[in-house]
Amino acid sequence: MLLAINANNTNVKFGVIDGDRIVGEWRQHTTAMRTADEHAVWLFQLMAIEKIDPKSITGAIIGSVVPQATFNLRRLCTRYFHTEPLVLGEPNVKYGIQIKGQGAGADRICNTVGAGVLFPRTPMIVVDFGTATTFDVVDEEGSYCGGVIAPGINLSIEALVNATALLPRIVVEKPKRVIGTDTVACMHSGVFWGYVGLIEGIVARIREEFGRPMKVISTGGLAPVFDGATQVIEQVVPDLTARGLVEIYRRSTRSN
Template sequence: MLLTIDIGNTKISFGLFRGSRIIKKFDIATETYNGRGLKKLLGRVPISGAIVCSVVPDKNRVIKKDLAMITGKRPIFVGQDIVAPIKNNYRFPKQVGQDRLVTAYAASELYGCPVLVVDAGTAITLDVVSGKKAYLGGMIVPGIKMSLDALYKDTALLPRVKLSKPDSLVGTDTKSSILSGVVFGLSVLLEGMVNKLKAKFGASTTVVGTGGSIHFLSRDRKVFTHIDPDLTLTGLSLIYRKI
């Protein structure tokens, strides 16, 4: 069985694949990850290999060590041991997060091109893959939780708000006003950005939504052609099978 790992700023996502099918997945907070309990979460499933993409270099060494001890195998890191199999047209190719390349590759393989990927994580990224399967670049904006935290940390009186789906468009107290403004505001922002990109790359461009917060931003499904919350993990499995 293949173990795929996506090390993000907020959480580390793990996915176990049997062939092309994900059969188990779980998350561990990135900040508190120390390897304890990972073996128990994985269980006694025989692991044939492991592949990792990471945007948190400080966690790479401990993940590599833990996986080697648990599985007896050295994990493969995208960007270090192999490159994502997609043409990278970014002006400075090394600046692109490996998760963005993996997800863009997965979307191009699974849903065709041209394709636009909206990944709602700690930050929200929009990435474009051309009709010739080349990664062109995209946009980066603050994510939902980052926006909520900024309002709390950078003001004197606004409260901390826990992320949830807003009950209504118009907030009736400070907390519901913040929640509505951030969630619906980012949803409208994404809709406008997607429309601008589709005007540039073609109205038939496929739009795929993914990431841990995508369900908060995908109430209006007209923006998205597909919602695929496991796109990065699936991309890692696709890359591993090409090795």
């Protein structure tokens, strides 16, 4: 079985994959201070709950946008799972796609690969609701063509709360009405419908510039919150990044 680790700015997601099935999936808050030993104690207990034997792990892959956390995640794989992980960005990793442009993070590459596997030869926009809200453009060949990075919705809420004296911290949810009748309702409406407007506006501009029909899918922790809120997003794929990690592992080890 494969251990797939996706380290983002907010959470580190661990997945155990058996063939094409995700048999275990967990997440913890991202911090560079957590040691390999701490990772192992936490992860082994969760694997035991799902009756997954750590000795059944035969390979590992790490996609990380937090370089300070990568060392201990690699150490986790080598010391406790006795396997040298593939780490996205290193020379021995084969993506199997063209990356047009510079600065694409590991999560965006995984999303591109995962999207290409699920919807081959289909131009796409992948909207990822993470710490940042990203829009990744994928062409007919499955290549990463660039995209857009916007502040994530929780970052926007934190900025609003920290820059004001009286506005409270809120949880993201779809409001019943657009016109709020109290402060919290007004905030819910502004945050939620403001992001719907951002999604619809950016997707429309990307489509116009791309010049061809494009399928729009979404992923990330907050993707389900916006499911059904706009007709622009055609499908939510919660495990898109994990699918991409698994496919990159297969492409990188196929010839070995």
